[in-house]
Amino acid sequence: MFSAIIILLDLYLLKKRKIDVNTFARWFILGLAIGTISVVPAFFTLLYMVLGTEVLISAVTVTAFMVLLLMIFYLDYKLNDLNDKLMKLTAELSAREFNHRKEKNEA
Amino acid sequence: MKPLSMNNNILIMIPAYNEENTIEEVVRRVSELYPDFDILVINDGSEDETEKRAKKAGAMVITLPFHAGGTVAILTGYLMALEHGYDYLVKIDGDGQHRPKDVERVLQPVIMGRADICVGSRYLANKNEMEEDDSIIKIGGRAFSSALISTLTKRKITDTTSGLRAWNRKALRILTNAYLNERRLPDDSVLWLVETIIANEKKLKIKEVSIEVLPRKYGKSKSYSFSKMVKYPIRLIKLLMEVMSK
Numbered sequence: 001m002f003s004a005i006i007i008l009l010d011l012y013l014l015k016k017r018k019i020d021v022n023t024f025a026r027w028f029i030l031g032l033a034i035g036t037i038s039v040v041p042a043f044f045t046l047l048y049m050v051l052g053t054e055v056l057i058s059a060v061t062v063t064a065f066m067v068l069l070l071m072i073f074y075l076d077y078k079l080n081d082l083n084d085k086l087m088k089l090t091a092e093l094s095a096r097e098f099n100h101r102k103e104k105n106e107a
Numbered sequence: 108m109k110p111l112s113m114n115n116n117i118l119i120m121i122p123a124y125n126e127e128n129t130i131e132e133v134v135r136r137v138s139e140l141y142p143d144f145d146i147l148v149i150n151d152g153s154e155d156e157t158e159k160r161a162k163k164a165g166a167m168v169i170t171l172p173f174h175a176g177g178t179v180a181i182l183t184g185y186l187m188a189l190e191h192g193y194d195y196l197v198k199i200d201g202d203g204q205h206r207p208k209d210v211e212r213v214l215q216p217v218i219m220g221r222a223d224i225c226v227g228s229r230y231l232a233n234k235n236e237m238e239e240d241d242s243i244i245k246i247g248g249r250a251f252s253s254a255l256i257s258t259l260t261k262r263k264i265t266d267t268t269s270g271l272r273a274w275n276r277k278a279l280r281i282l283t284n285a286y287l288n289e290r291r292l293p294d295d296s297v298l299w300l301v302e303t304i305i306a307n308e309k310k311l312k313i314k315e316v317s318i319e320v321l322p323r324k325y326g327k328s329k330s331y332s333f334s335k336m337v338k339y340p341i342r343l344i345k346l347l348m349e350v351m352s353k
Contacts, residue, residue, distance in 0.1 A: 084291045090175050091182040092287075094149075095190060098169045 003035030030067070037063075116194040117144045119210065120184035121166070122177055123201030127155040130201050134164035137199065137207045147187060148201070149180040157201075177295040185283045189276070197273045202323060205271045209318040213273040216314045223278040223311040224302075226264075227271035227318035255343065256300055260307040264315065267300055271318055281309045297343070 006027060014024040037043045048059035119137055123130050130148065138146055148161035152174035161168045169183060181198065188196040195217055199205045209227055216222040230253075252267045274282070285305050286292055293301040306313050 080291075087175055087179045087292050088182070088287055090171060090173075091179045091186060094169050094171050094183050095186040098167075098187070099190065 003031050003038060006031030006034065116192070117141075117197065117214070118184075118188045118191070118193040118195070119144050119146045119197045119199060120149060120181075120188070121146065121161075121199055121201045122149045122151055122180035122184065123153065123157050123161065124151040124174060124177075124180075125153045125155050125157060126201040127153070127157050127160055129203040130157050131160040131164045133199070133201055133203050133207075134161055134166045137210065138165055140207045141210065144197075145193075147184065149183050151175060151177070151180045178292050178298050181298065182283070182286055182292070185274075185279050185286075188274075189279055189283060194276050195273060196279055198270060200270045204321050204323055206319060206321060209271055210273075212316045212318060213271055216316065217273045217275045221312070222314035223275050224306055224313045225273045226266060226299075226313065226315050227269050228266035228315040229269060229318065229320050230265040231315050232317040252300060252343065256303050260303060262307070262313070264303060264313075266315065267303065269299070269318070272299075278306065278311050281311060282306070285309070300343075 010024055010027040010031060037047065044059060047063065051059055051062050119141065121130070121133060121137075126133075134146055134148065137144075146166040148157075148166045148168045150158045150161065150168055150170040152171050158168050158170050169187070171180060171183065184196065184198065195214060197210050197214055199207070199210060205227070213225045213227045216225045249266075249268060253264055256264045256267050282302060282305060290305075303313065305311075
């Protein structure tokens, strides 16, 4: 169910051009992966063997935590990127705004 | 675009954040000594009367829309110098610690063509020079960063954190392009280190001249805070990795 919601939401946002193709692909793969793991129990068994957790629910929790961490990492990266762009824009706009104001005063 | 006033080709920039106690005096002293130079105060989103007092003293003032930090203020100065066709740019601090008469000391090698960037060094003449509020951590940090930069750039740099500097147009063009198009903006605490590394990579000539730094009259240095001191080693490691990965 959760998987279906992610995929449908992803498709809807792509159709409305609210997200780019990369973001769509990322979330689509994530939704598909969650769906596959949920539908095929063998994947879960494999997963908790890999993660070293003996109780199934722990595997789900650990996976969710890891996904969350990855998302935070990604968001942090993007936030940093945006902050850098904002700072560069601030410098450029401040200089332009000063020039504009000066030209206006001279006129 | 023409220079902001008259026909001179030297711009003095003074980045300032909450320097209402000193900015007026700094601008007045600089303009008395160098009446032909244009003076531009870059007000980094101050919450006090910095802008008003700088204007009162006769400086042109650019006010950033929020407190963006020293790097953004300095980049704004570079952009202004380039856009208005200045041949040379000098930066002096707004806290009154730099002596205005040292401006010509840093300008001379750049104007004479002996350097693209000239840095005023507190330690060139006296290696044991100390500021009033120096602590063992600050002294250690400065010594380490000087040693690191000297090793990385293979040239002797005695003062990696000095804010009294002069650039020629070539250096400004190269540095501005690097900051806007080639890399992320560095944090304030490592700006001069990064700049030295870029200058070294781009084969710009850097020269140091000896200057004297006066004790602060008001407030504390904004270059040193607990969080900055904690983050500084991490930033140095990041810088080191960046240089070594090339």
